[in-house]
Amino acid sequence: MKAFCDGGDLAEAVGRAIRAISTRSNNPILDNIRIEATEGTMVLTATDNELTVTTGIVADVSDGGVALVPGKLFSDFTRRLTGERIAMETAGSKLVLRYGDSESEFACAEPDDYPELTEVSTSGSISMTKNALRDLINKVAFSVRTDDVRPILKGVLFEIGESTVTAVALDGYRLAKCVKPLISATGEMKAVVPARCVNEIARLLDESDEEVRLYIGKGKVRADIGHTTITSVLYEGEFVAYRNIIRTSFDTQVTVAAQQLYDSLERALLLTRDDRSNPVRFDITERMLRITSASGRGNLDERLPVVTSGPDLTIAFNAKYFTELLRVCGADSVTIKLNSPADPCVVVPCGGEEEFLYLILPVRVA
Structure with a gap:
């Protein structure tokens, strides 16, 4: 194999491919990236036999061929190259990179030992x-x-x-x-x-x-x-x-500004970090949501203005689960739907055309 490519393009392609390589592989051959040069292109492939990434870049190819290079080493190395033009050439069991007035060699594995990848049916x-x-x-x-x-x-x-x-x-x-x-x-x-x-x-x-x-x-x-x-x-x-898990009728509903709730729960998480369940208590009353948490690190007691319907309710949740949903919901306000302290709640965004729903189980607190 003998080919020329842009160093920046190569580094980006290697960075994409290496994400398919598992850090827990029991097969050393899968620690490699397969590089194949054909007319006008260079194709890089990496797999762990479950996930496969194949990516291509433009290249000037003098002689086509295949090389199997150690993935992590090659990734770390190419990230440290500048965007200059790179010459790549196989020499026996080595891959030689030439850039500017410099060159480096990489010991390669036998390409024939790499697993043959099967195609995916395009019928569906x-x-x-x-x-x-x-x-x-x-x-x-x-x-x-x-x-x-x-x-x-x-x-x-x-x-x-x-x-x-x-x-x-x-x-x-x-x-x-x-x-x-x-x-x-x-x-x-x-x-x-x-x-x-x-x-x-x-x-x-x-x-x-x-x-x-x-x-x-x-x-x-x-x-x-x-x-x-x-x-x-x-x-x-x-x-x-x-x-079968998602209920459709609820006794209590609370509509709250998503950013205010997120900020309050983020502060609560700082205090509950040592507890795996990150418990926070919601006390729901008319027009108010009181959020409290207590741990050896400290206590939190905050009140948020809300719109409520239904009976008052006290319930506790893992604060981390709530912050993760609020981070992605994309809405200014959310509605929390509840029945009892032992039943899961459903959270939906207010407004918007898409259907997004989140369900979370409560936690028990003393």
């Missing part, structure tokens, strides 16, 4: 704007489970209808649901996509109205975004029947 697909998909992911992905107790809950459920897609994530303590319009869909589908995959997709999306397409095949999903393709396996099994 959806398209939507980049902005809509980015917002859909950001509004739910933070609610996935992060341990392996129930692996399917480490993913986001996509329910695809004729004109909308519903995304749902939950971890056993909270649930987030968001609905966005589609440009097109090949039919009704369901898929549970790993959170790691959807978060990588969101990282590549901007806030434009350009179209982006997701392909959902048997056991896999693929997103093509610019010169980058993200592919992932899908989680197998039945997702939680989340509709």
